[in-house]
Amino acid sequence: MKKALLIAVLLCTVTAFSFAQGTHVDVGQSSAGGGISTLTASGLGVAGTYEYIFYKLSIPDAFPITFGGAAKAGVYFPIWHDYGIAINAAGLGTAHLSLSAFPDLPKEVQNFDFYIDLGPSLLLGFAGDHAGFAFGIASGGGLNYYISPKTAINLDSYYAYHFGPAHGGFGVSTIGIMMKL
Numbered sequence: 275m276k277k278a279l280l281i282a283v284l285l286c287t288v289t290a291f292s293f294a295q296g297t298h299v300d301v302g303q304s305s306a307g308g309g310i311s312t313l314t315a316s317g318l319g320v321a322g323t324y325e326y327i328f329y330k331l332s333i334p335d336a337f338p339i340t341f342g343g344a345a346k347a348g349v350y351f352p353i354w355h356d357y358g359i360a361i362n363a364a365g366l367g368t369a370h371l372s373l374s375a376f377p378d379l380p381k382e383v384q385n386f387d388f389y390i391d392l393g394p395s396l397l398l399g400f401a402g403d404h405a406g407f408a409f410g411i412a413s414g415g416g417l418n419y420y421i422s423p424k425t426a427i428n429l430d431s432y433y434a435y436h437f438g439p440a441h442g443g444f445g446v447s448t449i450g451i452m453m454k455l
Contacts, residue, residue: 300340301330307428309450311348314433319350319360321448323430325368340370344391346412346432348446359400362434362446364412366393374420387426390415395434406439418452428452 308322325344332338347363372387373379395412399405414432421427428450435443 301327303327304455305426305452306455307426307450307452309428309430309448311350311446311448313350313352314445317350317352317360319348319446321346321348321430321446321450323347323452327370337371338375340372342368342370344368344393348448350444350446352444360444361398361400362395364393364395364432364434366391366412366414366432385420385426387418387420388415389417391432395436397434397436397438399439408436408438408442410434410436410443414446424454426452426454 304326306324311319311321313319323344323346325342327340327342329341330338344366346366350360352360368389368391370387370389374384376384392413395410397408397410412432412434416428416430418426418428430448431445433443433445
C-alpha cells in the first residue's frame with residue numbers, strides 16, 4: 275500500500291512538472307518588501323528586501339527556475355545577547371521555483387513561489403563585547419504566497435555567520451509583504 279501511494283505521488287508530481295508554464299516574477303522584473311523579524315537570539319526587528327530577476331532556466335518538460343540578485347537589510351534588537359542594536363545587510367544570489375508554472379494545479383496552490391538564497395553579509399553591532407563591524411556569509415530561503423498578481427505574503431528565513439569584532443551567528447525569520455514592481 276505504501277509503495278502504491280508513493281508511486282501515485284511521484285506520478286502526480288512528474289505529471290504536474292511536465293506542464294510547466296510561467297513564473298510570478300520574470301526576467302527583467304523586480305520586487306521589494308518589508309516585514310517584522312524575530313531572531314534566534316530572542317529579539318525583534320524590522321527588515322526589508324529588494325530583488326531583481328536576471329535569468330530564467332526552463333528545463334524542457336519539467337519546470338522553470340528564475341535566478342536573481344537580492345539586497346536584504348535589517349535593524350534588530352536582540353534581548354538575550356549583548357548587542358543593544360544589530361544592523362545587518364546582505365547581497366544574495368537567489369533561485370525561485372514558482373508554482374504558477376503548473377496550470378494543472380489548483381489556483382490556490384499556483385500562488386506559491388519558493389526560493390533559496392546565498393551571499394555575503396555585513397553586521398554592525400552596538401553593545402558589549404560584540405560592538406563593531408563584521409563580515410560573513412548568509413544563506414536562507416522562504417516562500418511568497420501571492421494574494422494578487424502584484425502582492426504576496428512573504429515568509430523568509432536566513433542564517434548569517436560573521437567574523438570580526440561583532441562576530442557570531444544568528445538566524446532571522448521575517449513575515450511581511452512583497453510587492454512586484
